[in-house]
Amino acid sequence: MPLHRIRALLAGALATLALGMALPAHAQWKPTERITYLIGVAPGGTVDLYARGVRDALENLKLTNGQTVVPENKVGAGGALALQQLKANAGNGHWLATFHTGAIAGAATGLLRIDPREFVPVAMLVEETSLVAVRADSPLKDGKDLVALLRADPTKARIAVAPALGQNTHLAIAKPLQAAGVAIDRLTIAPFRSSGESVTALLGGHVDVVSATAPVILPHVAAGKLRILASAAAEPGTGALAGVKTWREQGVPADYVSYNGVMLAPGVGADQIRMWEDALRKVSQDPAWLQMVEKSGNKPIFRGFVDSHRYLHAEWKATGELVQQLKLGAPK
Structure with a gap:
């Protein structure tokens, strides 16, 4: 490389360095008032459980600049009221x-x-x-029994889901039943405001089957009140789910995995995103948080803003x- 070119590059680098040293350091955004955490379902289900667990960890780890995090169950329209607020x-x-999900x-x-794609x-x-x-006390012993029953008559069992038709707990049972040859458009589906309410309905004899995430089902299994027919996980479970057979292990070629996390309002700045991403990364490493999620039967993970954004758009297409x-409908 010619000497004049080397000198020019060096001069440019030094000028950039000097400019950077002259500019004031960018102050990281921090909360300066009460933080509202909107939960789009009624208390008692896993969405509520994890949101309140996040709140506890944020406050216990002192990650909110001394500000209180107030959870608010904004129930209605399948979660749309919370997103509208x-x-x-x-x-x-x-x-x-x-x-x-x-x-x-x-x-x-x-x-x-x-449209969830409007949010962050x-x-x-x-x-x-x-x-x-x-x-x-149900005569159904496993997923194969449920498939046989519903193939013969799709209306034979009342199935509880939450918080609305067409959402994740509905898709998590509809997808494997459809793969098993059941006419899912004829199923009797009963939506409840939360999975806690749907499980209560099952225990009370108001429905025959429930599709819900592990934390609201496992305590009743441990108490001898419920029996698990199948898991929609892609792989066999561990811990509290060890021995629970997946749909695939029962000959049904389908699975359905959902995710739980935190979103921000449209239009937030990069500094706000950075602050919350850093805080939630620390939450994900908190021993109390890890113990709570693992005890519930689900898997603690951490995926930040970039991976969460990619997931949102990929899941929109796949769903x-x-x-x-x-x-069940058509994407908007």
Whole structure:
């Protein structure tokens, strides 16, 4: 390289360095007022459980600049009311909401009248396993029994899901049943406001089957009140789910995995995203948080803003295709 070219490059580098030293350091954004954490379902289900677990970890680890995190269950329209309130606070990093696969599914089916792609997913914290369960005295012993029953008559069993038709707990049972040859458009599906309520309905004899995530089912299995028929996980479970057979292990070529995390309002700045991503990364490493998620039967993970954003758009496409196959609706 010619000497004059080397000198020019060196001069440019030194000028850039000098400019950087002259500029003031960018102050990281920090919360300066109460933080509202919107939860789009009623208390008692896993979405509520994990949101409150995140709140506890944020405060216990002192990650919010001394500000209180207030969880608010904003129930209605399958979670759309919570997202509408979040959208009304565009650009404000003091507002959080649950980021969940169910919102993507609900929007793709047209049941959730708001587009989750408008929002900012900042972290994914839990990989959830969906289970199908019945009361302990049910004649159904496994997933094969359920498939046989519903192939003969798709209306024979009342199936509880939450928080609305076309969302993740619905898709988690519809997908394997469809793969097993059941006419899923004829199923009797009963939606409840939360998985806690759907399990209560099952225990009370108001429905025959429930599709829900592991944390709301496992305590009742341990108490001898419920029996798990199948897991929608892609792989056999461990810990509390050891020995629970997946649909694939029972000859049904399907699985369905959902994720739980945190999203921010549209229009937040990079500094707000960075602050919350860093805080939630620390939450994901907290021993109390890890113990709670693992005890619930789900898997603690951490995927930051970039991976969460990619997942949102990839899942939107994949769910749209699934919805069309299941004839549950059409993506907006």
